Amino acid sequence: MNGEEVFTELPWFYTGLAAYMLATLLAVYGVVRARSGPAGAAVTRTYESAVLLLITAGVLLLTISLAVRWLRIGHGPFVNLFELLISQLFSLGLVYAIAYWRLPVIRPTAVVVMPVLLLMGAWVLMIEPVDSAYPPTYYNKWLWAHVGFGKFFLAFCLVGAGLAGIILMRGIQRLAPFFRSLPPDKVLDHLAWRFMILALIFDSLMLIAGAVWAQDAWGRYWAWDALETSSFLNWLFIGAALHARLTYRIPIRVGALAIIGIFVFAFFTYFGTPFVSEAAHKGVI
Amino acid sequence: MRKCLRFLASTKFTLLGMGLLAVGAALSYDNPVDTPVWVLVVPMAILAVNLLAAIVSNARINRRGGLLVFHISLLGIVILAAIGRLTHMVAHIEMVDGDTFAIEELQNVRRGPWHSGELEKVIFIQGPYTVDYAPGMVRGPTRSQVLVPDGQGGWERRVVGDDKPLILEGYRFYTTFNKGFAAVLTWMPDGAMPVTGTVHMPSYPLFDFRQTNRWTPPDGDEIRFWLQLETGLTPDEAWTLDPRQAEGTLVVKVGEHRVELAPGEAVRLPGGALRYERLSSWMGYKLFYDPTLQWLFIVAVVGVLGLSAHFWNKYATHPWPQASSALDKELEVANAGGGKSL
Ligand code: HEM
Numbered sequence: 148m149n150g151e152e153v154f155t156e157l158p159w160f161y162t163g164l165a166a167y168m169l170a171t172l173l174a175v176y177g178v179v180r181a182r183s184g185p186a187g188a189a190v191t192r193t194y195e196s197a198v199l200l201l202i203t204a205g206v207l208l209l210t211i212s213l214a215v216r217w218l219r220i221g222h223g224p225f226v227n228l229f230e231l232l233i234s235q236l237f238s239l240g241l242v243y244a245i246a247y248w249r250l251p252v253i254r255p256t257a258v259v260v261m262p263v264l265l266l267m268g269a270w271v272l273m274i275e276p277v278d279s280a281y282p283p284t285y286y287n288k289w290l291w292a293h294v295g296f297g298k299f300f301l302a303f304c305l306v307g308a309g310l311a312g313i314i315l316m317r318g319i320q321r322l323a324p325f326f327r328s329l330p331p332d333k334v335l336d337h338l339a340w341r342f343m344i345l346a347l348i349f350d351s352l353m354l355i356a357g358a359v360w361a362q363d364a365w366g367r368y369w370a371w372d373a374l375e376t377s378s379f380l381n382w383l384f385i386g387a388a389l390h391a392r393l394t395y396r397i398p399i400r401v402g403a404l405a406i407i408g409i410f411v412f413a414f415f416t417y418f419g420t421p422f423v424s425e426a427a428h429k430g431v432i
Numbered sequence: 433m434r435k436c437l438r439f440l441a442s443t444k445f446t447l448l449g450m451g452l453l454a455v456g457a458a459l460s461y462d463n464p465v466d467t468p469v470w471v472l473v474v475p476m477a478i479l480a481v482n483l484l485a486a487i488v489s490n491a492r493i494n495r496r497g498g499l500l501v502f503h504i505s506l507l508g509i510v511i512l513a514a515i516g517r518l519t520h521m522v523a524h525i526e527m528v529d530g531d532t533f534a535i536e537e538l539q540n541v542r543r544g545p546w547h548s549g550e551l552e553k554v555i556f557i558q559g560p561y562t563v564d565y566a567p568g569m570v571r572g573p574t575r576s577q578v579l580v581p582d583g584q585g586g587w588e589r590r591v592v593g594d595d596k597p598l599i600l601e602g603y604r605f606y607t608t609f610n611k612g613f614a615a616v617l618t619w620m621p622d623g624a625m626p627v628t629g630t631v632h633m634p635s636y637p638l639f640d641f642r643q644t645n646r647w648t649p650p651d652g653d654e655i656r657f658w659l660q661l662e663t664g665l666t667p668d669e670a671w672t673l674d675p676r677q678a679e680g681t682l683v684v685k686v687g688e689h690r691v692e693l694a695p696g697e698a699v700r701l702p703g704g705a706l707r708y709e710r711l712s713s714w715m716g717y718k719l720f721y722d723p724t725l726q727w728l729f730i731v732a733v734v735g736v737l738g739l740s741a742h743f744w745n746k747y748a749t750h751p752w753p754q755a756s757s758a759l760d761k762e763l764e765v766a767n768a769g770g771g772k773s774l
Contacts, residue, residue, distance in 0.1 A: 250752060250753075280566050280568070280570035282571075283571065283572055283574065283594040283595070284594050284595045286573075286595070287595045334753055337750075338752075341747065348736060348739055348740055348743070351732075351736045352736055355729070355732045359729065360595075362720075363595035363597070366597065366718045368725065372462060376460060376461045379457055383453060383454055383457070386450065387447060387450040387451070387454075390447055393443060394443040394444060
């Protein structure tokens with residue numbers, strides 16, 4: 148890795164992250180203002196457009212950063228943690244921006260969702276931006292399907308977790324007034340689980356595409372390696388949570404906690420397992 | 433009977449089965465070889481019985497097309513995976529350039545009790561290979577040439593490697609990182625017919641420093657070999673491993689007696705003479721056979737389509753909430769009272 152070369156993509160990344168940070172601050176500010184009466188609600192809506200604009204700007208800047216790196220090193224952001232995090236910051240931002248735009252009702256979730264993105268951004272800042280070598284098995288077209296479905300899976304989980312976060316925050320008396328402009332918990336709960344169902348569908352597709360790729364790449368479709376096991380457990384947890392809701396009367400806040408738990412597990416599956424385990428699925432083999 | 437079915441179909445069992453499956457998967461985490469298989473088989477069997485009973489007896493599943501398709505596909509995946517385990521075969525083989533595939537050469541063979549493929553029909557001849565390396569000895573694409581029958585009495589050349597296996601009669605041959613050099617030798621025993629064979633050296637460039645092997649001829653003393661290679665290996669620069677471009681001197685040691693042989697040279701040893709014919713190469717393949725692969729894929733995809741259709745139908749009647757009713761109400765009030773308009 149050459150420091151000067153990396154410099155070409157990092158400024159785009161820094162400005163993208165700055166746009167996300169401004170979006171976060173504005174979103175929090177908007178929610179805080181919403182506490183103070185009807186006019187506050189109007190204020191929230193005005194700020195929402197600015198938040199949307201900033202997230203979109205962040206996504207565009209991250210796109211440029213990724214493209215510059217791609218052109219420089221000759222392959223996509225699929226290999227090391229630095230690349231995976233930036234690429235997720237891009238895709239989570241993109242899917243969230245679309246959801247934010249199309250579903251105004253979820254907009255206050257930005258106070259939960261955007262800090263998660265900032266946390267990932269801070270993590271990137273701590274990682275050495277080394278260039279990665281592209282493993283020969285990554286030229287496979289199933290990589291695109293696997294990674295693409297996985298991105299939607301995590302993004303839908305994130306939106307679900309955002310809604311679950313609001314439900315939980317509303318359970319705290321001092322925080323409840325900030326979110327009083329939102330529909331009742333029951334509606335949010337329903338919406339959050341809709342996103343989890345979307346997550347389940349895309350998780351299933353990710354597992355299928357991953358198994359096909361694993362068969363091509365390593366001559367076996369499933370071997371319970373660390374990442375496979377972790378993703379399977381994640382899929383099972385969503386299925387089990389949906390079933391528990393059908394079988395028992397699960398209190399809304401317990402359901403919200405389950406969603407947060409599923410998101411946290413997915414987060415560690417993505418960014419923990421591949422870089423902790425010594426298993427084959429580490430990418431560079 | 434019906435009562436029994438209803439009992440077995442309880443979704444409480446589903447949760448129990450899922451819990452046990454999660455435990456079984458966690459136990460298998462990263463270490464499936466040392467974990468007893470029943471930690472997965474028992475929960476899957478519970479879930480399969482539970483699911484079958486639910487499909488038969490529970491109208492909430494069997495009257496809803498998409499959901500029914502999804503759950504049948506789950507059952508199908510478990511059954512196909514089980515059939516796959518019973519009929520599969522995995523093995524490894526090291527193929528020397530110019531050799532024809534021979535079943536006897538297979539190593540570490542594992543097969544299910546119902547395995548019944550037509551491995552004896554598999555014919556191919558190994559050719560040369562190349563492997564690219566990026567600076568820092570990072571392995572890049574492998575290109576292994578093979579000849580397969582073209583069906584008209586001739587041969588067809590194919591290039592396989594990495595994620596592109598050679599597939600013959602349903603058997604899939606994947607190149608591995610395990611590949612290296614071999615010395616082609618002729619042993620000419622005193623008073624008997626000469627025999628030609630190969631001595632495989634350890635994987636290259638992984639064991640660049642230890643290109644050794646040993647062989648004991650019938651009625652002879654143990655012979656130790658050391659291959660001194662010239663491959664052009666450059667650890668800090670991009671490099672292509674191409675055994676055809678490599679040169680190798682074979683060091684032969686019997687007891688304290690040591691000779692260096694160039695290709696074509698021979699040496700007299702106790703019990704006969706040994707000729708180093710030429711330097712060759714071998715490619716290590718992983719062989720994999722599982723007749724359920726395509727079916728698993730189809731069943732899984734159909735299952736996801738069923739699940740999507742179920743939710744599509746379910747939510748078609750409940751559109752996404754567009755804006756918060758509470759917020760709109762507040763805005764109405766604000767606007768009516770001369771508040772800020774949006
Ligand atoms: C293996 C035994 C299983 C049985 C007996 C079973 C049974 C059922 C039943 C009876 C329903 C309909 C419930 C209702 O609408 O009241 C249902 C729905 C569902 N099941 Fe399963 N299931 C099993 C496994 C799974 C698994 C492994 C998953 C996924 C990981 C899964 C995902 C779902 C989903 C997503 C629904 C639809 C939920 C909804 O409409 O909100 N099921 N299942």
